[in-house]
Amino acid sequence: MFFVDTIEVTGLGNRGYLAGGARTAVAVDPPRDMDRMIEAATRRGVRISHVVETHLHNDYVTGGLELARITGAAYLVPAAATVAFERIPVRDGDTTVVDADAGVSLRAMATPGHTPHHTSYVLEENGTAVAVFTGGSLLIGTVGRPDLVEPRLTERLARAQHASAHRLVAELPDETPVLPTHGFGSFCSAGRAEGGETTIGKEKAANEALTLDADAFVAALLAGLDDIPAYYAHMGPANAVGPAPVDLTPPAPADAEEIAARLEQGEWVVDLRNRVAFAAGHVAGSFNFEAEGQLATYLAWLIPWGKPVTLLAESAGQLAAAQRELVRVGIDRPAAAATGDPSGWVRRGEETRSFPRAVFADLAVRREAGDIVVLDVRRTSERAEGHIAGSVHIPLHTLHRRLDEIPGGPVWVHCAGGMRAAIAASLLDAAGRDVVVVDDAYDNAVRAGLTGRTA
Template identity: 35%
Template sequence: MLLKQFFIEKIAHSSYLIGGNTTCAIIDPSRDIDRYLEAAEAEGLKITHILETHLHADFVSGHMDLAEETGAAIYAPAAGQCTFPHVPLSDGDTFRIEDMEFLVLETPGHTPDCLVYVVTDTSRGDTPVAAFTGDTLFVGDVGRPDLFPGKAQDLAGKLYENLHTKVMTLAPECLVFPAHGAGSLCGKAMGAMRFSTIGYENTYNPALNSADTEEFIRSLTVNMPPAPDHFARCSDINRRGPASVRNLPPLKAMKPAEFYERMNDSDTIVVSIRNYATFGGQHIPGSYHIDMGGNFATFAGWVLPPDKEILLVTDSPEQAHEAAIQLRRVGLDRTTGYLKGGTHAWVTAGYTTDHIHQLSPSEVHAKIQDPKTVLLDVRSKDEYESQHIPGAINIMAMDLRTRAGELDADRPTIAICRTGHRSSLACSLLKQQGFSDVYNAAGGITGYIAAGYFPE
C-alpha cells in the first residue's frame, strides 16, 4: 500500500493518494489537480477512484476536473444528493482497490453527508490500517456542526454518537488522516500534526473527552469562530459539480487603458494583492486589499462578491496566476485580468491613486492619545477579549461591509489587527464606504506590544 499526503497552506487542506501496484485513489482532491497527476505518474499508477468524504464547505473540490482528465469514477455520499455522475455511498458499503478493502462509515455531524473511509490492507492482515476521516475527526478536534442554520444542535448530537459508536471503536493503532489541520476554520482548535491514530485521539482529543453529550454539544455550538461567506456557497458548488478549470476564462495581462475601461464596469471589482505597505503607499481608488502574505484565499472567499468579475493588481505575472488558483479554490472563478506593469504603469499612464498611511507602533501610540481618534480592533471577538488596547472598538474586518455605519466616518480611524494584514483589508473596506482619514497599524498589536506600549 502506498500513501501520499498533499497539504495546502492557509486553507490547511489535506488530500491523499492511496495506491497499490498499478492503480490508486485520490481522496478529497483540490481543484488544482496537476499535483495528483504528477504524483501518480511518478509512481507508475493509474488513478481509478476519486473519493469524497463530504461536500466540502471551505473549498471547491477537484473531483470533476480529475474525473474528466483520468476517466476515474467519483465516489461520494449518497446523502449529498450530488447531481453529477457518481457512485453513491452509504453506511456499510465496501469496495476494493487491489488488496485494499474500503469500508464506508456514515458519520453525519460536521455536515449531514459526512463519510469516513476505513481501509484494510488485506495483503498484511484483517485489521484496518487507516481511516480517512474527512471533517469528522481532526487531530485534537472534531468538525464544527454549526454551518447549517438551525441544525447545529441536531448535527452536534449525531456527531457525538457517530464518533463514539463508529469511528473511535476502530483499533487504537489505526491511522487517522483528516482533511484539514491547524489553520482551517472547519474546526475550533485543530492540532498542528497532520495525522494521528485512533488511540492517540481517544486519549488526548479534548472534544472526545467531553463528560457527556450535552457538554460535547455545548462545546461545539457556543463561541464558535465565525464562518466565512464562501462556506455557504462551496457545498452547493461541489454538489452540482464545479465548472471545469480548463473552461474558465484565461487570465489576461491588461495595459492601464484597458484595465481602466474594464474596472469601470459595474460588474467588475479591483483587488490588490500586494503587501500592505505597498498598497498603502499607492493603490487604485476603491480597490479591495487582500495581502497575499495573509490568509488570502479564505479572506477573498469571505469578502469578495462571487458574482463580480475580478481584476488584480499584483507585483508580477506569476503572483497574478497564483492568486487566480487560490481564488478558484474558494469558488471565485471570474478572475479575468491583471494590471500589466502594476501601479508604476498605472501612474505613468496618468491615472489617479489613493493612499493609506501606515503607522508604526510609536505613531499609533501617539495618535490614540487624541480622544478624537478611533482605534478599531478588527480581529475576531475571541482575539479581542483575550487581549486588546484599552479603548479600542472591536468590529471584525470582514463585518465592516455591513457594520461600518456604526462608526463616525469623519473621525480619524486607525485599524489594527495582529500583524497588519486584516487591518489593511479593513482600511480598504472603510475607504470604499466614504472614510477618508484612515490609517493602518503596521505590525498590528504584535508590534505594539513588542514596542513596550501595552499596559502592564
Template identity: 50%
Template sequence: MDVITIDTPQLGDRSYLVHDGTSALVIDAQRDIDRVEQAARAAGVTVTHVAETHIHNDYVTGGLVYAQKHGAAYLVNAADTVSFERTPISDGETVQVGDLTVKAVATPGHTHHHLSFVVSHGEDQAVFSGGGVLYGSVGRTDLLGHEHTEGLTHDQYAAARRLAQEAAAEAALYPTHGFGSFCSSGPATGASESTLGEQFAANHVYTDPDEEHFVRELIANLTAYPSYYVHMGPANSGGPVEADLSVPASLTAEELTARLDRGEWVVDLRRRVAYAADHLAGTISFEYGDGGSFTTFLGWIFPYEQQLTLVGSEDDVENAIRDLSRIGIDSPDAAVGEDPRQLAPGAAVSSYDRVDWAGLLKNRPTDEPILDVRRTEEFAASHLDGAVNVPLHELVARMDEVPAGRVWVHCGSGYRAGVAASLLERAGRTPVHVDAAFADAADAGLPMAT
C-alpha cells in the first residue's frame, strides 16, 4: 500500500491517494482536482473509488466532480442527506479497491455521520480519520450548532475508542484536518506523520480517562471559526460543480474605477508594504502568499453575495482564484497589473504610514489609540496596556467602536493589521499599520497589560 498526500496548507487540510500499484482510492479531495489527477498519473494508477469522511465544513469538495469525471464510485455515508447520486456506505461495510480492503467505521463527533476508513493491504494497515482523531487533538464539535456540541463531544470521545478497536496500534494515521485548519478543536502537535498507537500515548482524547472532564475541557477551549464555514456544508450536500480556475480578461480602467466608486469589494493582492505606500483608494489589502492567511481571512469577512474583484500580478491572481474556489468563492473578476496609476489612470490613489514597534514608541502620541485586531482569545492571553480589541473578522460590523482620530493598528504578525488598516482607511479613518510580530512587543519596550 502506498499513500500519497496532497497537502493544502492554505486551509490546513490534506487529501490522500491510496493505491496498491494499480488501483486507487481518493479520500477527501479538495475542489481543485487537477492535483489529484496529476498524482494518479504520476503513480500510474486508476482511481476506482472516491470517499468522503464527512460533509466538510471548511472547504468545497472535489470528490463528486472527480468521481463523475473518471467514472469512480463515490462513497458517501448512506445517512447523509445529499442531492446527488452516490454509492452509499455505512458503518462496518467494506469495499475492495484492487488488493486494498476499505472498511467504513462510524466515528461521529466532528459531524453526526462522520466516517473513518481503515484500509488494509496484507499486513499493512492505515487509518484515514478525517475530522476525528487528529495528530494530538480531535476535530471540533461545535460546527453543527450549539445545541449539538455537548452530544457530539461525547460522541468524539467514544468514537476514538471505537477506532482503537477497529485498527492496530501500528496502523499509520492520516487525518484530513489538524494542520492549521480551524476544524481542529485544539492545537495539533505539528507532526507530519503518526500512528494510532502514538496517539494513544499523546492525544488528550485517549490520555484523559474522565469523559466528562474531556468534554468540559474541549468545549471550554473552542474558539471562533471562519464565517465562510456556513456556506460549505450546503455546497457539499448540494453537489459542487467543477471549479473554473482560469484567469478572466482584465477589467478596463473605466470599469475598475466604476467599481471603486460604487464601493465594491476590490482586493489588492500585492505585498502589504507596497500597498501601504501606494494603492487605489477604496481597495482592500489582502496580501497573497502569506501561508493560509489570505484564504482564511478573506473568506471570513467577504460578503459572499457580492462580486469580488482581484487586483495584482497574473500569478497572484491565478493562485488566488484557485485558493478561493476551495471555499466557494467562484469566478472573481480581475484587473491584472501592479501599478495603481496604470490600472486606473485618473482614479484616486492613497497611502498610509507603516511602522514597527520602535516606530510606534517613537512617533505615537499617548492619546492616540492602539487597536488590536487579533482574536478575542489571543487578546485575553496577552495584550498591550490600554489597547482596544476588535477582532479583524468583526471590524466591519463594529467600525463605530473604533476610537476616533488616528489609529495605530496591530495584530500577531502584521498581516491582519494590514487588512484592518485598509478597511479603516476605506471607512474614512486614518490608520497607522504596525507591521510587527506581537511576540516582539515586550522586548521592544511596549508596556503589557497585567
C-alpha cells in the first residue's frame, strides 16, 4: 500500500512530498531544511531511497542534493537541466522503482512550461496511476509562471504550459490527485490557488489552461504576470551549482553596542516581532519583517543581496524559526542576533522609536484635514482593481529605492491587510519620516468611502 505525506512550506507558499511503500520512499522537491523530510520518513519507518526534483527551482534553494548525500539516496534531476554536480538524469518516460514490495514506482513525464526542462512524476502502484507530482506545471486552478527563465522564452514556455497541461489530462485518469509544489502563495504561480486539494478531473473542468484554447490562454497568462521577486535571480544559479549544507546553529549574540555599530555601518537590523509590538517601540533604524508573515519572501526581495543582516527576536524559538525560513532563500547565516525586547537592544540613555497605528475609518477622518500623503504599497495588479483617490503608489518591493519620490508631510501607508504596510512604515520611520501605519483590511477602505476609480 502506498502513502503520500505533504511537507508544507507555508512561508514560501510551496509543498514538498514524501511518498512510498512500507520500506522505502521518495522525497519530491524537498525544502532546504530537509530534516523535515527525514523526520517524516522516520515517523513512517521508511528509508528515503530516492530524491527527485521536478525542475531547478527559481523561488527557493533546494534541499535535494544534501538530503540525497545524507541518506545515500539516488538523486534524480531532469536530464536537460544544466547542473554542476553528479545526479541521475531523468528523461521522459523513465520509470523508477521506489518500493518493489509495494509495487510503488515513479514515471517521468516531460511537462515543459515553467522551465524548459520541467518534469512531472506519476506515482504508480502496480502500474496504476495513484497521484501525479506536477511541480510548477499544472497547479490548483492555474499553472506555474513561464517568465522566470529568460524573457525571450516567455511566450514559448506559456504555450508549452498549455500543451503540458493537456498532456497530463489526456494521459491520466480524472480521479488522479494532482500534487503541485507551487501555488499556495508562491510567486512562482501564475495565479492564486483556490483550495488545498485537486484532481485531474477538477482541473479539466476549471483550469484555464484546459478550458481555453492556446491563444486565449497565452494572452490571459501573459497579461496577468506580475513583478518577479528580485531574489529569484539568485535561486536558480544556487540550485544549479549545488547548495551548501545548511547551518542552523544560533548566530553570534549582539548587545546594544554592536546593534548600534551595525546600524551605523549601513547593515540591516531586522526586528522579527509582530507589527503591533514594533510600532509601540523599536530600535531606531531597524526594519520590521514579522516572523509570522512572509518573512523569507519579503526580506529576500528587499534586502540588497549579500548585505549582512542582524535579527532581533522576542525569543530563541522565534529566532530559530526565522533562520529556518531564511536559509530556504539563501540567507544562510545572520551576522548576529539578539533576543528579548527593545529595552535591551538600545544603549543606555537612548530611547526607542514608535509610530501610530490606525484603520481606514481613521484615515477617512484625517484626510478631511488635508496635508497628509496616502501611500499605497500594494502590487500594481492589486491597485488596478481599485485604489484610494489621490494616493501615491509605490509597490513595497521598490520602496527602499524610491523613498525620495514620496511627497513631504505625514505619510499614512496601507496595503491590503497590514503586513506589507508595516514593513513600509518601518522603512519610512528609519528614514526619519512621520508615518502612520494603516493596519486594516482593504475592504474597510471601501466601507469608509475612500476608494477611487480603477486605475
